[in-house]
Amino acid sequence: xxxxxxxxxxxxxxxxxxxxxxxxxxxxxxxxxxxxxxxxxxxxxxxxxxxxxxxxxxxxxxxxxxxxxxxxxxxxxxxxxxxxxxxxxxxxxxxxxxxxxxxxxxxxxxxxxxxxxxxxxxxxxxxxxxxxxxxxxxxxxxxxxxxxxxxxxxxxxxxxxxxxxxxxxxxxxxxxxxxxxxxxxxxxxxxxxxxxxxxxxxxxxxxxxxxxxxxxxxxxxxxxxxxxxxxxxxxxxxxxxxxxxxxxxxxxxxxxxxxxxxxxxxxxxxxxxxxxxxxxxxxxxxxxxxxxxxxxxxxxxxxxxxxx
Numbered sequence: 001x002x003x004x005x006x007x008x009x010x011x012x013x014x015x016x017x018x019x020x021x022x023x024x025x026x027x028x029x030x031x032x033x034x035x036x037x038x039x040x041x042x043x044x045x046x047x048x049x050x051x052x053x054x055x056x057x058x059x060x061x062x063x064x065x066x067x068x069x070x071x072x073x074x075x076x077x078x079x080x081x082x083x084x085x086x087x088x089x090x091x092x093x094x095x096x097x098x099x100x101x102x103x104x105x106x107x108x109x110x111x112x113x114x115x116x117x118x119x120x121x122x123x124x125x126x127x128x129x130x131x132x133x134x135x136x137x138x139x140x141x142x143x144x145x146x147x148x149x150x151x152x153x154x155x156x157x158x159x160x161x162x163x164x165x166x167x168x169x170x171x172x173x174x175x176x177x178x179x180x181x182x183x184x185x186x187x188x189x190x191x192x193x194x195x196x197x198x199x200x201x202x203x204x205x206x207x208x209x210x211x212x213x214x215x216x217x218x219x220x221x222x223x224x225x226x227x228x229x230x231x232x233x234x235x236x237x238x239x240x241x242x243x244x245x246x247x248x249x250x251x252x253x254x255x256x257x258x259x260x261x262x263x264x265x266x267x268x269x270x271x272x273x274x275x276x277x278x279x280x281x282x283x284x285x286x287x288x289x290x291x292x293x294x295x296x297x298x299x300x301x302x303x304x305x306x307x308x
Contacts, residue, residue, distance in 0.1 A: 006047050008080075013040035014052065015077050018070045019153055021059040025133050078155050078274070096282035097142025099128045103225045104145060104269055107245045108162065112293055120285045136274050143273040143283055145290075149266050158272035159287060162294035163242040165301060166205060166265045169229070169255040170238040184209050184259050191219030191237030193228050198267075201240050208263045229255070242268075243301055262302070269294075 005011075016026035017037060027034040045052055052066030062070060100109060105127075113125070128142060135156050136144050145161065152158050168187055178189055184206055192202055199221070203213035219237045222228045228239040229246060233254050243262065249255040271290055277283050 006044050010040045010044040010047070011073060011077055013037045014044050014066075015070065015074050017041060017053065017060060018062055018066065018074070019135075020133060021061075023060070028131070029134055074154065078276070094122050094282055095124045095126055096280070096286055097126045097128050098145065098286070099130045099136075099142070100145040101130060101147055101269065103245055104147075104163070106226075107248055108297075109145065109290075115293075116286070116289050119289060123282050123285055125286070136272060136277070141274065143271055143277065143286070145269055145271050147267055148270050148272075150268075150270070152272060155275055156272050157275050157278060158270040159291050160294070161269050161271055161290055162244045162297055163268040164265045165243040165298060166201070166240055166263045167243045167246065168205070168238055168240050168258040169246050169249070170232050170258050171235055172253065172256045174235065174238065175256055175258050178258075181259060183211060184261065185211050187238055187258055188215065190258075192216065193231050193237045193239040194218040194221045195225065195228060195240075196221040196223050201265075204265075205240055205263055209261055244269075244297060247301075 012030060013026065013036075016029050017023060020026050020029060023034040023037050027037045030037065041053060048065075048069075050065055051063050052069060053060045054063055055061075116123075116125075126142070130144070130146075132146070134141075135153050136142060147163065148158070150158070150160075168184075170190060174190055178186060181187070195201060199218070202216050206213045206216075220231060222231060225241055225245050228241055229249055231237070232239045233249065238258055242265070243257075246255060250257065271287055273283060273287075
């Protein structure tokens with residue numbers, strides 16, 4: 001019987017670019033050059049005699065034929081990768097590969113890890129480089145703790161951990177200059193610090209409390225929450241951040257919560273992993289522990305209210 005299916009490198013290139021939407025990100029995920037991905041997809045399209053992908057802006061999009069083919073082969077390709085993973089490293093391994101948003105790692109997770117170590121001394125956590133656009137689609141990629149609104153690629157499972165509680169923070173002396181606050185809009189007297197990737201956070205925060213966002217102007221924009229926090233400590237203005245990331249600053253009095261209302265955001269931090277990894281004892285243990293940590297933290301912070 002003549003084999004009709006293309007080669008595995010071509011299939012991997014096609015599935016990666018379909019999931020990630022660009023040659024560059026697919027090449028990074030596969031650890032090859034963009035040219036290699038482009039040539040593999042070209043061979044695949046030549047094999048079938050039709051276009052499966054088309055250029056769209058700076059990225060690529062699936063044609064109708066490409067979408068149908070992707071839906072048919074992606075689960076099979078993931079199954080092959082998972083089988084290879086199990087043959088090479090049993091899922092019963094006591095090591096969990098984990099990538100995590102750097103700010104969440106330093107401000108929330110790492111201070112709690114001694115408790116995980118006490119409860120599960122047999123499990124080793126191997127921290128991997130964090131890539132915002134790369135999701136764990138096969139078991140060999142481990143798990144990832146990352147910010148999201150809860151929409152995930154096919155084949156990825158996720159559990160909410162922490163981070164939906166949003167608070168406004170600034171230096172104590174900056175808050176004192178404002179005097180008594182009658183509404184959230186009183187905070188707009190201070191310079192507003194924005195997250196560059198989420199410019200609507202201030203508008204949403206005000207809208208959640210029933211106030212207009214008219215007249216919002218960013219005094220500065222930052223790419224990372226850690227930079228927002230340091231800017232607020234330096235006296236550059238007031239920032240909106242996840243409470244779990246600000247606690248270390250609140251505890252020592254470098255920052256205070258500027259307005260007592262704690263708003264729940266749509267985004268949060270999730271533990272995500274490939275479906276095949278859910279049988280791993282290391283993941284089962286870490287998943288149970290970290291979600292319990294998140295629940296306990298949010299219950300405690302809600303009960304305590306803003307820190308003075």
